Amino acid sequence: MSIAIVTDSTSDLPKDIADSHGITVVPLNVRFGMEEFKDGVDITNDEFYGRLQREAELPTTSQPSPGDFAATYSDLLANHDGIVSVHLSGKVSQTINSALQAAREVDNSGTKITTIDSGHVTIPLGLIAIDAAQSAASGASMDEVVGVVEDSMSRARFYGMVETLEYLVKGGRIGRAKSLVGGLLKVKPIITFEEGESSPVASPRTRRKGLEKLKELIEEAAPFDHLAMHYSTEPEEIQKLADDLEHLAPENGIMVAQIGVVVGTYAGPGSLGVGFIRKKSG
Template identity: 40%
Template sequence: MSDIASVTDSTSDIPRDLAERYGIRVVPLTVVHEGVVYRDGIDLTPEQFYPMLEKAKQLPTTSQPSPSQFMDVFGPLLESGKQILSFHLSKVLSGTVNSAKLAARQLAPDRIHVVDTGSVSFGIAVQAIEAARLAMEGFGVSAILEQVARPQEVLRSSVQLEHLGVCI
């Protein structure tokens, strides 16, 4: 068991089985649709979301996790003696990374390392998974951060849409 924990947000789209295998904690963003509040990946799956989106009269909105939501995840990890590497959605797209940084500052800034991946989806996931894998192999925080910074330099995300209806 490693003394380093990997945390990410639900925009990483890490499949549940991989998150469990690597012990990655996932903090959900919030999706609000027609007055109903969902926790991404918990109350609402992609299989439920996309059909809902096609029928929507008004597009759903999202909200970043609050610092207290991050504190709820970070706290028990710190209590168990872990250092935390936390990988998140690009700050250009969301305030999620800032919420994680606020929580880290309030709890243990020397033991929580928040990373703005500069990416979305798989770009986040690959860094969180690689960090967890390296931690399992016994690498330290500095070595892991150095290794996972490399994909940031070359990783680019692309999106292919079936139709532009949801973009207009």
């Protein structure tokens, strides 16, 4: 049985990695005024962050249309027996609803497409998709791939440090991290994703202390099946963090990637983060 894996662009997977695993990425949209771009297709990350820092009005984002998903699913079913489509949390985006609507339209039998709300976003979502793709490549059935996804979801985690909460607040994605807003200009907040939304972890006063806290959180979470780090505008800083934590790298190494334009709309410049899937206990 041949199972195709689909995710969305908030997985922040570099194109070469997605391609190497045969993962199809459906892009979300970002809009500056009247200009709309598909994430990772019509605008590069560097072009986006340049505009984000220059323009007075923040961009907005939107989910792929059901038609975008339907076209993707139809193309894939021409050469595959089934599809597992795993996406960002439904608490922060309607992407999963577009995927569900398209699946009902394309798969009349209801047996060929399984859509999954991962409860995650950004790098952990990408790592979950990689696990799904590796399972599918090994010849796993649809149910077996879904089982792998659910297991990876339970072991996935994200920690991110933002330069300011301004972008999360203005974008309406602050979630439980709203408790940090009182110190908006005084801290370098560290957040995680719990039950599908942003949640506060720590409020270090300086960037240096924030990086130290991130290291501590990562060391406490080891060992890993996957470990990835990403940045919006400071590649040297995240590479140094990866180098400092090389001793915790799993067999497949540490993936370093740039935060894409949709996640970057809410994270903002100067953000960095770490996503991982822990090793199974025992």
